[in-house]
């Protein structure tokens with residue numbers, strides 16, 4: 487369900503009209519996901535620019551149509567140009583129809599703060615965000631980071647894409663479906679039209695807070711699932727003790743936060759939870775698996791070679807569940823293993839020793855944090 491936006495106090499910002507084809511898209515981030523989306527959009531005949539922080543990546547990409555560090559085996563369409571390492575100029579940004587942010591959550595605020603003064607709200611590109619995390623320190627969702635750095639009007643027009651989508655499989659054109667959410671239906675529709683292909687299906691919705699929370703939370707439960715597998719527990723344990731109970735926890739956290747519980751049954755919720763909790767292609771699952779096998783967190787992070795958002799997000803989740811008073815034993819166990827030195831074997835044993843309880847007791851939808859965020863956005 488999309489909400490009716492009020493136009494009273496603040497301006498109703500809309501992105502510029504999008505061309506029917508050949509949109510000019512600038513992607514921030516040339517990691518696994520930024521470059522996989524560049525490939526997908528290049529494949530769909532858009533004019534794609536991919537900003538990278540590494541000069542060597544930019545040079546190598548433009549010469550060989552390959553990414554020096556990520557998805558190394560993939561040959562990218564020739565209509566993608568790498569740019570950087572300086573952030574693009576105001577003139578360049580103004581020529582773009584779409585700005586797509588594929589950088590990890592912890593770095594978003596700094597980059598948006600620099601970019602915001604360069605944006606022209608009357609000629610605003612479609613703004614799309616695909617990161618899945620919660621900011622350390624502030625425990626802010628991306629919506630709030632956008633509101634803080636770019637203002638409420640741009641945050642209301644921002645669109646979020648989330649769902650079960652491994653970069654490696656998107657570049658192989660494996661059929662994939664994702665959720666596309668915004669407070670502004672028109673913006674979600676534009677993002678959906680940009681990405682939708684027979685092998686990449688988009689489903690729109692109006693609960694960006696729920697989409698963001700589910701995408702961030704599933705990473706924490708993927709760490710738990712990997713941990714259980716790494717310890718040698720089998721399918722029953724993964725699917726009952728971790729995934730299904732994890733879904734119940736996620737839904738309770740989301741409901742208390744103020745999101746719709748139904749969002750957690752969608753692609754960004756249960757879809758991505760199942761995917762990430764059951765595949766060694768997931769970096770979050772891999773972190774958990776290696777912890778379960780006895781490796782140290784520092785050792786894992788130093789060799790993973792890519793971001794695992796769940797590791798930092800667990801800190802934000804811990805703050806949120808403590809503040810909301812939610813009973814979330816799996817998320818608490820992951821926090822204790824990552825940050826309090828708890829032994830993984832004890833963590834899983836303790837989960838199994840929990841007293842009997844009701845299967846699902848959704849908290850009242852008081853929605854304090856969402857209400858505060860909506861107030862910040864003038865909604």
Ligand SMILES: NC(=O)c1ccc[n+]([C@@H]2O[C@H](COP(=O)([O-])OP(=O)(O)OC[C@H]3O[C@@H](n4cnc5c(N)ncnc54)[C@H](O)[C@@H]3O)[C@@H](O)[C@H]2O)c1
Pocket residue numbers: 515516517518519520521538539540556588589590591593597616617618619651652653654791792793795
């Ligand atoms: N990989 C996937 O399959 C996938 C799928 C869906 C969503 N995501 C989400 O997309 C986001 C990016 O993930 P990824 O897989 O591309 O990660 P990655 O580790 O592959 O790449 C990270 C990128 O961030 C850049 N970066 C690092 N520090 C930065 C900074 N200070 N400022 C700007 N950029 C910086 C790196 O140069 C790199 O390009 C994450 O939030 C992730 O959860 C990933």
Ligand SMILES: O=P(O)(O)OC[C@H](O)CO
Pocket residue numbers: 618649650651652653705708758761762767768769770771793794795
């Ligand atoms: O590799 P992960 O654990 O970051 O998961 C990637 C995507 O979020 C899967 O949808």
